Amino acid sequence: MNAALVVIFIAMGLALLAGLAARYGRDMDLAQWTVAARGLGGFFVFLLLAGEHFSAFVFLGASGFAYGKGGSAIYGLVYATLGWCMGYWMLPPIWRYARAHNLLSQPDFFTHKYNSPALGVLVSLVGIVALIPYMVLQFRGLGIIVATASYGSISDSMAIWLAAAVISGYVVVSGVRGAAWTSIVKDITILVVAVFLGTYLPIHYYGSHGAMFASIEAAKPGFLALPKLGENVWWWDSSILISLLGLFMWPQVFASIYTAKHPRVFRWNAAVMPLYTLLTLFVTFCGYAAIQQIPGLTGKQIDLALFQLSIKTFDPWFVGVVGAAGMLASLVPGSVMVMGVATLFANNLYRPARPGVSDAHIGTVARLAVPVVALVVVYFSLNGGSTLVALLLMAYSFMTQLAPSLFMSLSRRNFVTRQGAIAGICVGVATVAYIALSGLTLARIFPGLPEELHDVNVGIVGLVANAVTMTAVSLATRGRTSSS
């Protein structure tokens, strides 16, 4: 047992304790378990929603992206910031509608707005299909982080099993409150570790940040900005636009929105969250620092840039601290997602199939579903192959397909019918899947486009197909049905 391992275990134990303690003094009925009975203050809602931006992706992905692709790594900064400008206006009406109708999940919102249980089932299925690969990504990230940071003394499969057990434990007991409390441990750790690493590593190896960037620029001119082809300015703008449309479309994000006590919380978050996203910058500094210190990482290895550099630089106990931060960064978002899928299953697939059952019964089913979902995710984390990789590429685009009908449902005069919404989502999802599986690019769809425009994010095609279908079907079916 080495020092790194001890630190990681302590962090895991703290998270479990915080998660279990969250239940204290609460009567855990269904509304309390899924949306904390709409009673969380601004601080907790901030942490829950911030968790979406600071998952394992920040530690592995952002530093790896910076290492491998350079300037484009900071696009997350801009899309999250613009996404919150939109959130300022979009989240309060969603919250108000959810409170007025006692909604517990994202599909509930669609079911009520369009008065269509079928749409609710469709939205649940899209959510589950998109969330499973995302959870697997979190779990795998966690496995890699713990295995690397413990110098191999815990295997990644062992770490994944442990994480699944910890998550199931506190989620079953404390629901979303458990996730909110563990977020405190997680965000403090990440904040301290990221700022320290991003400040220390460049200074330690280069003398200053300026010297580091000058050295990278000398070795690879233009690497720290966007290239002319590939991840260029057109890719940048189109990816930001698409990503910000999808930012709030996830089931677990809706659940986090519902937990708020007051809609003022979201407007406050809109001002504060952009500043918090600057944290990503420090993580990218670590990736940039690794370019010339750990050269030669390729393919999937680039995601380990930050950890390899930490191991090269620090004593084992501090590598353990970095590993603990990375572990928490996957554990907490992972738990919110496991809960999200369990809720979708119990509340939006099981409930319609068994009309008349009580909320207490649904609550029991949801809790029982938690360890089952965790097991499914562990199975795919350990065995998943190429199907999973393909699904992951599509997951974000899948969720974005909910955006057109959701945005329309927020307008005062919504012309979209339930048939239009269902047809739009189906066509959008099918288009995304077809493009991803066939490897289609804009260049092949529109051969006449100027070369630079070929790098526009291909996700636009699915969204346009979705919106056009939604509009056409709605106009054709208008008058025959009415949506609320």
Added chain:
Amino acid sequence: MSPTLWKGLRYLTLVPFAVALGSVFFFNRVTPLVFGLPVFMVWCVGCVLLTAAIMALLYACDPANKADAEDDR
């Protein structure tokens, strides 16, 4: 805050979109390093800070955030 002034102020939300998506074409370069950081990175941070400032201003002026606003419990 008069209702008319607030109606106008709301359009400030569009400024971050216009700036972030529109001006990337002019700031997509590394040198000269500004405060030791690439121009492109400084521009990104600038966009974020500008957005935070605008949203904070809106938050302070928005009548919906007053204690007696209608969506208070």
